Amino acid sequence: xxxxxxxxxxxxxxxxxSYSFFSSLGTLLQHRLGTLMTVLVLGIAILLPLGLYVSLxxxxxxxxxxxxxxxxxVFIPGTMAAAEVEALAEAARDRPDVQSxxxxxxxxxxAEFREVSGFGQSLETLDENPLPWVVTVLPAEVDTRGSTxxxxxxxxxxxxxxxxxERVESVQFDYKWLQRLGRFLDLGRATVLVLGLxxxxxxxxxVANTIxxxxxxxxxxxxxxxxxxxxxxxxxQPFLYSGFWYGLMGGVLAVLMMWLALFYLSIPLKRLLDVxxxxxxxxxxxxxxxxxxxxxxxxxxxxGAFLSVQRxxxxxxxxxxxxxx
Amino acid sequence: xxxxxxxxxxxxxxxxxxxxxxxxxxxxSLVFLTGHSGAGKSTLLRLxxxxxxxxxxxxxxxxxxxxHMPDKQAPSVRREIGMIFQDHKLLFDKTVGDNVALPLLIAxxxxxxxxxxxxxxxxKVGLLEKEKAWPLALSGGEQQRVGIARAMVAxxxxxxxxxxxxxxxxxLSWELFGLFRELxxxxxxxxxxxxxxxxxxxxxxxxxxLSDGVLIDDxxxxxxxxxx
Ligand SMILES: Nc1ncnc2c1ncn2[C@@H]1O[C@H](COP(=O)(O)OP(=O)(O)O)[C@@H](O)[C@H]1O
Ligand SMILES: [Mg+2]
Numbered sequence: 001x002x003x004x005x006x007x008x009x010x011x012x013x014x015x016x017x018s019y020s021f022f023s024s025l026g027t028l029l030q031h032r033l034g035t036l037m038t039v040l041v042l043g044i045a046i047l048l049p050l051g052l053y054v055s056l057x058x059x060x061x062x063x064x065x066x067x068x069x070x071x072x073x074v075f076i077p078g079t080m081a082a083a084e085v086e087a088l089a090e091a092a093r094d095r096p097d098v099q100s101x102x103x104x105x106x107x108x109x110x111a112e113f114r115e116v117s118g119f120g121q122s123l124e125t126l127d128e129n130p131l132p133w134v135v136t137v138l139p140a141e142v143d144t145r146g147s148t149x150x151x152x153x154x155x156x157x158x159x160x161x162x163x164x165x166e167r168v169e170s171v172q173f174d175y176k177w178l179q180r181l182g183r184f185l186d187l188g189r190a191t192v193l194v195l196g197l198x199x200x201x202x203x204x205x206x207v208a209n210t211i212x213x214x215x216x217x218x219x220x221x222x223x224x225x226x227x228x229x230x231x232x233x234x235x236x237q238p239f240l241y242s243g244f245w246y247g248l249m250g251g252v253l254a255v256l257m258m259w260l261a262l263f264y265l266s267i268p269l270k271r272l273l274d275v276x277x278x279x280x281x282x283x284x285x286x287x288x289x290x291x292x293x294x295x296x297x298x299x300x301x302x303x304g305a306f307l308s309v310q311r312x313x314x315x316x317x318x319x320x321x322x323x324x325x
Numbered sequence: 326x327x328x329x330x331x332x333x334x335x336x337x338x339x340x341x342x343x344x345x346x347x348x349x350x351x352x353x354s355l356v357f358l359t360g361h362s363g364a365g366k367s368t369l370l371r372l373x374x375x376x377x378x379x380x381x382x383x384x385x386x387x388x389x390x391x392x393h394m395p396d397k398q399a400p401s402v403r404r405e406i407g408m409i410f411q412d413h414k415l416l417f418d419k420t421v422g423d424n425v426a427l428p429l430l431i432a433x434x435x436x437x438x439x440x441x442x443x444x445x446x447x448x449k450v451g452l453l454e455k456e457k458a459w460p461l462a463l464s465g466g467e468q469q470r471v472g473i474a475r476a477m478v479a480x481x482x483x484x485x486x487x488x489x490x491x492x493x494x495x496x497l498s499w500e501l502f503g504l505f506r507e508l509x510x511x512x513x514x515x516x517x518x519x520x521x522x523x524x525x526x527x528x529x530x531x532x533x534x535l536s537d538g539v540l541i542d543d544x545x546x547x548x549x550x551x552x553x
Contacts, residue, residue, distance in 0.1 A: 012433025019430055224414045227374075228475065229404035230431045232397075 016234060024241035027214070035246075038210045042250025045202045046297055047257050049195040054258060056188045057283045059181070072155075073172040074162050076133040078106040084167055085133050092137050097158050099140040106131040132169065137162065200300055203250065207243050207304030215239060215312045232313050239309045240302055247301020251294040259284065326352040326483065326514045327373060331382035334368050334538075342368040343538045345382070350516060352482070355509035355546075357525045358518040360535030366518035369535070370485050373516075374408060375399040386483075404431070407476030409486035413468045415460040421447070421471050422456040428479040446474040449504070466493045473501070477508070484508060486517045490524070502528055 028035045076085055082105065089101045104112075109131040139155055155173070162171045215222065225235050266282050285293065327350040334343040342365045350356050358366050371377045372384050375391055383392045386402065394402065407428075415424050422443050429439045447453045450470040460468055469489060476484055484505070490498035502517075502524065509515045519525055525532055534542035 011435075015433040015435065016430070221416055221418075224416060225427070225431070226400070227376075227403065227408060227410075227414060228428045228431065229400045229402075229406075231400040234400075234431055 020237035021241055024238040028242060028245055038246055039249040039253055041206055042203055043253030045199045046250050046254035049192055049199050050254050050258055053192045056185060059185060072137040074135040074168055075170045076167055077169055078129055078132050080133060080167060088165060088167055089135055097140050099138045102136045104134040203300040204304040207246050207301045208308040211239050211243055211305040211308040215309060236309045240305050243301040243305020244298045248294055248298035251297025326350050328385040332379045332384060333381040335380045341538055346540045348533060352514050353509060353512045355506055355515045355530045357530055357532045359520060359522055359525055359532060364535040365538040366535055367487055370487050370518055375402050405481050405483060407481040407484045409472050409476045409489045411488040411491050413472045415468060415471060417460050421458050421460060424471055425475045425478050427475060432479060442478055446478040450474045466497055483514045488519055490521055498524055
């Protein structure tokens with residue numbers, strides 16, 4: 001008996017909700033232009049932190065390829081005899097603080113350059129090869145988390161050893177640049193967090209304002225609903241759904257814009273990275289992240305609507321203006 | 326059913342709308358409320374609807390004092406009352422049928438059941454063929470009848486009407502009052518505010534007379550009622 005009553009109450013509740021659900025969609029479709037404007041604003045607000053996040057994620061993956069960056073490049077004039085260069089490479093290999101050493105001759109360098117640049121024919125006409133020998137020295141166990149100071153100390157003797165050799169023209173070490181990139185990424189991540197919070201609040205405010213206008217435009221309707229015995233929950237429901245739809249559509253728009261931007265950037269970016277010989281997949285949101293993003297956009301919209309409607313309904317009760325002419 | 330105990334209402338502006346009003350209305354009876362404009366008729370109905378709170382005294386429905394009910398419970402009180410408004414209070418962006426359906430939507434009835442009851446209520450007020458029409462395409466009298474259909478559709482035990490004949494010609498008014506009598510004979514408690522004294526007297530029902538917020542007369546029903 002009690003179960004039956006509960007089931008009936010649940011069905012009535014479900015029917016009321018389905019009514020609110022469809023009436024909220026109807027309202028949004030009725031005011032297409034206004035809805036579009038709001039969704040556009042929301043989409044941009046969500047896109048800003050999202051876009052920064054995705055950009056950082058992509059840069060992060062460059063960071064992971066640290067061995068490419070932590071190698072020391074030693075340049076030796078192209079005129080140097082191969083045996084001399086090999087002797088230097090051998091001396092470096094014998095050091096305990098060296099992991100590996102590779103040698104690229106001017107001829108190899110030229111061949112590679114020809115292939116990559118497509119300047120094959122015109123380079124034939126050069127009488128002499130302008131490229132130097134390049135000896136790449138990879139230091140042993142570079143700890144990327146160390147500060148610049150400790151790192152320099154650790155690597156200093158190796159650098160000194162290479163620089164002191166009179167065969168060597170110059171020594172280049174890009175690690176500082178890498179570390180700067182790392183710090184830049186840290187700053188970026190903090191910025192994403194702050195932007196995310198700020199624009200999350202922006203989404204709430206934009207939806208709250210839209211719903212406030214919506215509520216004001218439908219004050220008569222709300223009054224009539226209240227007069228025939230609608231509870232606050234029932235009156236509130238369609239607006240909450242509207243808020244959810246606004247947020248969700250804003251999120252969908254932001255994701256679409258992000259995909260479009262990534263697609264547009266993917267072609268030149270792939271070309272660039274292929275030149276550097278890096279197999280590179282552009283990072284986008286995973287399905288789980290996508291669902292979380294869309295849901296939280298929707299929930300922020302819902303929250304904005306809730307705050308807005310709640311205030312208005314309280315006014316309705318406290319002011320007691322219901323049904324008064 | 327409805328009981329007023331020494332009810333006074335003073336609006337924030339300082340207007341004393343009601344002063345020490347006491348009466349009781351039995352379930353299933355038909356009662357008229359008259360008095361000059363500004364006598365306090367609308368205020369009295371609004372107190373029953375919990376749209377206003379009394380300044381003094383208390384209003385009881387089925388022995389329960391509304392004073393002890395929080396605002397949160399006002400909707401459930403209103404659902405037990407069908408209210409007819411002088412200015413109809415229709416939704417102009419919804420069809421006649423959807424307007425009448427409103428109380429049933431709130432109750433969460435099944436769609437088929439809602440349609441059935443809406444048509445029955447519209448039939449009762451002679452507007453069955455206007456189910457799909459828009460309220461603005463209707464005359465004032467027809468709009469009033471849509472409001473009446475909406476008030477009756479959920480079959481509430483109590484019906485309140487504030488100047489329901491304001492926009493109707495005498496024939497239609499008389500017909501409408503007949504409908505109210507039918508409803509009361511079916512067990513619904515009906516309380517109608519009207520300043521149309523001659524019409525009210527012809528009905529032969531009980532009449533409460535307000536003047537400047539004071540209940541100055543309580544005329545009992547003539548036995549046998551009015552001749553139709
Ligand atoms: N919301 C209000 N605020 C202040 N005074 C009001 C309000 N509503 C009605 N009154 C006053 O209360 C008195 C009774 O009004 P009302 O109940 O509307 O009378 P009736 O319906 O009999 O014409 C009038 O003097 C009116 O001006
Ligand atoms: Mg009045």
